[in-house]
Structures are given as structure tokens and as C-alpha cells.
Amino acid sequence: MDVTRIVFLALAAVAVVSAYRVVTAPKIMHAALWLGFTFFLVAGVFLTLGAEFLAAAQVLVYVGAVTTIILFGIMLSQAAEVRSRDPLPSELLEGMAFWRRGVLPVVATVAFVAIMVMVYLRASWPAPTGGVADTVRLIGSALFTTYVIPFELAAVLLLIALVGAIVLAIRDDDKEEQGS
Amino acid sequence: MTTIPVTYPLVLGAALFGLGLYGALTQRNAIRILMCVELMLNAVNINLVAFAATLRDAAAAGQIFALFIMTVAAAEVALALAIILILARREKHIDIERVHLLRW
Numbered sequence: 058m059d060v061t062r063i064v065f066l067a068l069a070a071v072a073v074v075s076a077y078r079v080v081t082a083p084k085i086m087h088a089a090l091w092l093g094f095t096f097f098l099v100a101g102v103f104l105t106l107g108a109e110f111l112a113a114a115q116v117l118v119y120v121g122a123v124t125t126i127i128l129f130g131i132m133l134s135q136a137a138e139v140r141s142r143d144p145l146p147s148e149l150l151e152g153m154a155f156w157r158r159g160v161l162p163v164v165a166t167v168a169f170v171a172i173m174v175m176v177y178l179r180a181s182w183p184a185p186t187g188g189v190a191d192t193v194r195l196i197g198s199a200l201f202t203t204y205v206i207p208f209e210l211a212a213v214l215l216l217i218a219l220v221g222a223i224v225l226a227i228r229d230d231d232k233e234e235q236g237s
Numbered sequence: 238m239t240t241i242p243v244t245y246p247l248v249l250g251a252a253l254f255g256l257g258l259y260g261a262l263t264q265r266n267a268i269r270i271l272m273c274v275e276l277m278l279n280a281v282n283i284n285l286v287a288f289a290a291t292l293r294d295a296a297a298a299g300q301i302f303a304l305f306i307m308t309v310a311a312a313e314v315a316l317a318l319a320i321i322l323i324l325a326r327r328e329k330h331i332d333i334e335r336v337h338l339l340r341w
Contacts, residue, residue, distance in 0.1 A: 065241050069249040076253050076276055080260035085268055092272045095253075099279050106246060106290040111282075111300050111307075118307050123275060123314050130318040131268065134325045162262035170255035177247045183291065195297040196304070204301055211308040218312035225319040 065105040072098040086131055093124035110193045246287035253280035267321045267331040271314065278310045 075098065078091040096119035103112040200208050253276055260273035282303040289299025324338075325331050 059240055062241055062245075065245060069245070072249065073252050073256070076256045079272055079276060080256055080264070080269075085266060088269055088272060092275065095276065096279065099253075099283060102246065102249065102283060103286055105241060106286050108286045108290065108300055108303075111286060111303055114304060114307060115282075118311050119275075119279065122311055126314055126318055127268065127272065130322055134322055158263050162259050165262065166255045166259040169258060170251050173251040173254075174248055177244050177251070182243045192297060192300060195295075196300055199297045199301060200304075203296065207305060211305055214312050215308065218315050222315045222319040225316070225323060 061105050065102065068098050068101045068105065072102065086128075089124065089127045089131060092127070093120055096120045096124060108192060110196050241290075243287055243291040246283050250280040250283040250287070253277075253283065265332050265334050267324065267333050268318075270333065271317050271321070275310060275314060278306055282306055 072095055075091045075095045079088050079095060082088040082091055096115060100112045100115040100120070103109075103115055257273040257276035257280060261270050261277070264270050264273065285299045285303040285306070289297065289303075292299075321331055324336065328336065328338075
């Protein structure tokens with residue numbers, strides 16, 4: 058039991074708990090904060106796996122951008138609209154919803170996780186080799202040589218998403234002003 | 238350098254993916270479903286990084302795939318939140334059980 062393994066196990070345990078809170082926290086705001094915490098812990102997991110660049114990107118993109126966007130989205134909208142009540146257990150398990158929202162998700166999730174874990178435990182994996190020494194340099198050179206076209210496409214994708222988000226927001230404002 | 242057996246991060250990825258899947262299937266709040274989808278994408282990234290670390294990936298393919306998944310996830314969350322906020326303004330709720338705009 059070396060230090061890396063202990064750190065990994067601690068991070069993993071806390072990550073699973075906080076991911077559980079993302080699903081179960083009563084207030085959507087708390088769920089968003091738990092989500093940011095989970096992302097932060099996953100960045101730590103990346104560090105223990107020797108992926109320094111991805112850990113930094115995880116903190117920048119997920120903790121810095123995605124969580125902030127979700128928090129802003131919750132806070133900038135009218136509270137009553139977004140913080141719509143999550144179903145209570147009794148109304149969750151009512152009529153048809155009993156199968157669709159009560160039984161089926163549990164069966165699907167448990168079956169999926171059980172199958173995946175069984176495959177993981179039964180497969181014969183190669184012994185841990187300890188990765189490559191300088192992953193940052195490796196990623197940098199691979200990204201601009203082998204993967205340069207996907208890299209540029211990702212840039213175009215981000216631009217399209219940016220323009221699309223702005224267009225969606227602007228058009229809605231116009232229509233709302235005309236309507237009122 | 239890592240000495241973690243590959244099954245540890247794989248099981249962690251399966252657990253996080255399962256939690257995200259369960260949330261996406263049971264929740265009715267659109268923002269919370271979005272958060273669960275992000276959780277699932279992150280679980281997949283853990284798997285990719287674990288394989289990259291274990292298989293001594295000289296081409297860094299696993300980490301670069303994870304990087305592209307991050308890019309797509311960032312674009313996805315921006316667009317999804319824009320759509321959800323428009324929905325909140327028009328319908329005054331974001332309960333996906335009561336949204337029929339795209340159904341017919």
C-alpha cells in the first residue's frame with residue numbers, strides 16, 4: 058500500500074459520495090456545488106494516474122468553466138422557474154411512473170455497473186507499468202502533429218457553440234420584447 | 238509514477254457513470270439531468286486516462302481522447318444551458334415531464 062494508492066482510494070471514496078449528492082441534494086444549487094467538488098476530485102484522480110496536463114485542463118474547463126456556467130445559469134434565471142421541485146418519493150412511485158422512474162432506472166443502473174465491474178475484475182490486465190514520464194510534452198507534440206485536424210475541428214466546434222449560444226439568447230430576448 | 242492497478246480507476250469510473258445514469262433517468266429537472274450527463278462524461282474520461290496510464294501509451298491517445306471529450310462537453314453544456322434558460326423563460330418551468338415542444 059503505497060502513498061499514491063491511498064491518495065487515490067481517498068479521492069475515489071469522496072468523489073463517489075459527492076457524485077451521489079449531485080443526484081440527491083434537494084436544492085439544485087447545492088447539486089451544482091457538489092458537481093464542482095466532484096470535478097475537482099476527479100482532477101486529483103487524474104494526478105494520481107500521472108496525467109498532469111489533463112488534471113490542469115479538468116480544473117480549468119470543468120471546475121472553472123462548466124460549474125461556473127451552470128451556477129450562473131441557475132442564479133440568472135427566475136428562482137421559481139429553475140428550482141422546480143424535484144419529485145417527492147411518493148409521487149415518484151405513482152402509476153406508470155412507478156416503472157418508468159422507480160424500477161427501470163434502478164434495474165438499468167445496477168445491471169450496467171454490475172456487468173462492467175464483473176468484466177473489469179475477470180479480465181486479465183497487463184501489470185501497471187508506470188506510464189510515460191513526460192506526458193505534457195507528449196500530448197503537446199501529438200496534438201499538433203498526429204491530431205492536428207481534430208484539434209482544429211474542436212476549435213471550430215467551440216466557435217459554433219459560442220455563436221449558437223449567443224444566437225439562442227438574443228432571439229429569445231427579441232421575441233419576448235415583441236410579445237410583451 | 239503510478240502504481241495503481243488498472244481496475245481501481247475503472248471501478249471508480251463505473252460507479253460515477255452509474256450514479257450519473259441513475260440521476261439522468263430519474264430526475265425531472267433539466268439542469269440536474271445536464272449535470273448528470275456531465276458526470277457520465279467525466280467517468281468516461283477516468284477510464285480513458287486509466288488505460289493510457291496502464292498501457293504505457295507512447296502516442297498519448299487516451300489522454301488526447303479525454304481532452305477532446307472535455308472540449309465537446311464544454312460546448313454541450315453551453316448550448317444546453319442556453320436552451321434550458323429559453324425553456325425556463327417561455328414555459329416558466331424546466332420540468333421535462335411537462336415539456337411537449339418537440340414531441341409533435
